[in-house]
Amino acid sequence: MSIRVIFMGTPDFAVPSLHKLLQNDEIEVVAVVTQPDRPVGRKRVLTPTPVKAEAERQGLTVLQPERLRRPESVEALRALAPDLIVTAAYGQILPKSVLELPRFGCINIHASLLPKYRGGAPIHYALMNGDAVTGVTIMYMAEGLDTGDMISKIEVPIEDSDTQGSMFEKLSAAGAALLEDTLPKLLSGEAQAVPQNDADAVYSPNIQREQEQIDWTKPSVRSWNLVRALNPRPGAFTYWNGDVLKVWSCLKPDAAEAAPAGVTPGTVLEAGERGIAVATGDGVLRIVELQPAGKKAMSAAELIRGGQLAPGTVLG
Numbered sequence: 001m002s003i004r005v006i007f008m009g010t011p012d013f014a015v016p017s018l019h020k021l022l023q024n025d026e027i028e029v030v031a032v033v034t035q036p037d038r039p040v041g042r043k044r045v046l047t048p049t050p051v052k053a054e055a056e057r058q059g060l061t062v063l064q065p066e067r068l069r070r071p072e073s074v075e076a077l078r079a080l081a082p083d084l085i086v087t088a089a090y091g092q093i094l095p096k097s098v099l100e101l102p103r104f105g106c107i108n109i110h111a112s113l114l115p116k117y118r119g120g121a122p123i124h125y126a127l128m129n130g131d132a133v134t135g136v137t138i139m140y141m142a143e144g145l146d147t148g149d150m151i152s153k154i155e156v157p158i159e160d161s162d163t164q165g166s167m168f169e170k171l172s173a174a175g176a177a178l179l180e181d182t183l184p185k186l187l188s189g190e191a192q193a194v195p196q197n198d199a200d201a202v203y204s205p206n207i208q209r210e211q212e213q214i215d216w217t218k219p220s221v222r223s224w225n226l227v228r229a230l231n232p233r234p235g236a237f238t239y240w241n242g243d244v245l246k247v248w249s250c251l252k253p254d255a256a257e258a259a260p261a262g263v264t265p266g267t268v269l270e271a272g273e274r275g276i277a278v279a280t281g282d283g284v285l286r287i288v289e290l291q292p293a294g295k296k297a298m299s300a301a302e303l304i305r306g307g308q309l310a311p312g313t314v315l316g
Contacts, residue, residue: 002027002028003083005083005086006085007087008085008086008088009087010089011051013172014050014051014088014109015050017172018058023180027183032051032061032063033068034055036064037064069092069095077101085101088108091120107139108139108146111172112134114137115198118147120205121204121207122134123168123229130221133155134155135156136171137153138151148196149194149196150193151192152182152191156170213238214227214236214237216266217266219281223280224250236248243293250285250287251275253286254284255283267314268311276300
């Protein structure tokens with residue numbers, strides 16, 4: 001007899017985990033729950049989530065409740081008689097009425113080593129804070145925000161070359177592999193869940209606009225971490241001649257490279273083969289890819305060839 005599973009997820013991060021469920025002969029994915037279609041791009045084209053697109057390719061039933069806690073949404077899930085609910089970056093907190101439905105409980109694949117980075121932006125904060133390692137935790141879901149007992153974990157190193165985009169892919173794959181390893185233990189009753197220590201909890205709320213702006217008075221490494229944490233979405237930025245200038249990539253700061261004494265942080269010091277050097281609070285940050293307002297992303301070399309961002313320019 002197969003285990004009836006409802007899968008809940010929204011972005012690309014969740015798709016490999018859905019695949020793992022579909023590959024398990026003991027599991028029947030009776031429905032996929034994802035966020036409603038949203039307008040995307042300048043033309044605001046109504047677009048399905050990556051999980052919906054994949055579920056439809058697989059011929060699965062798709063549900064897209066605007067609010068999962070509404071009685072009609074709960075009843076639709078109850079009618080499916082799930083044995084287990086698996087979530088991965090779904091985007092809504094499950095109410096108690098849903099948590100109580102499946103006999104094996106509800107589990108979540110979370111992109112951090114809990115209790116560190118509870119919340120919606122764990123990958124962003126791991127990079128912004130310069131962590132050397134992060135990972136994935138599979139936990140039972142509770143009414144709080146990522147507060148449930150932990151079932152399994154896997155660590156994933158963060159390399160200097162990593163960005164939000166590359167870590168998203170690494171953690172997505174790690175989460176799917178961890179799910180594959182955890183499911184047999186969970187379904188057999190062998191899984192040993194461990195409570196989280198709330199005293200060690202660190203939260204990672206969704207990124208706000210003010211967090212995206214580079215503060216040139218801060219240390220170089222902090223701005224470097226911010227740039228890679230926000231690449232590819234939503235992108236770190238600074239101001240140039242009153243317009244937003246997106247900064248997509250920088251060289252890792254050299255601690256030995258200092259800005260001239262008395263130079264205002266944000267001042268362009270030079271523009272050459274090693275990018276656009278900008279003074280920071282403790283040294284120099286070299287920009288190698290950026291995007292002026294109204295233009296496509298380009299290398300620093302391309303912008304330099306246009307005779308722009310000359311030394312002495314102050315970014316804000």
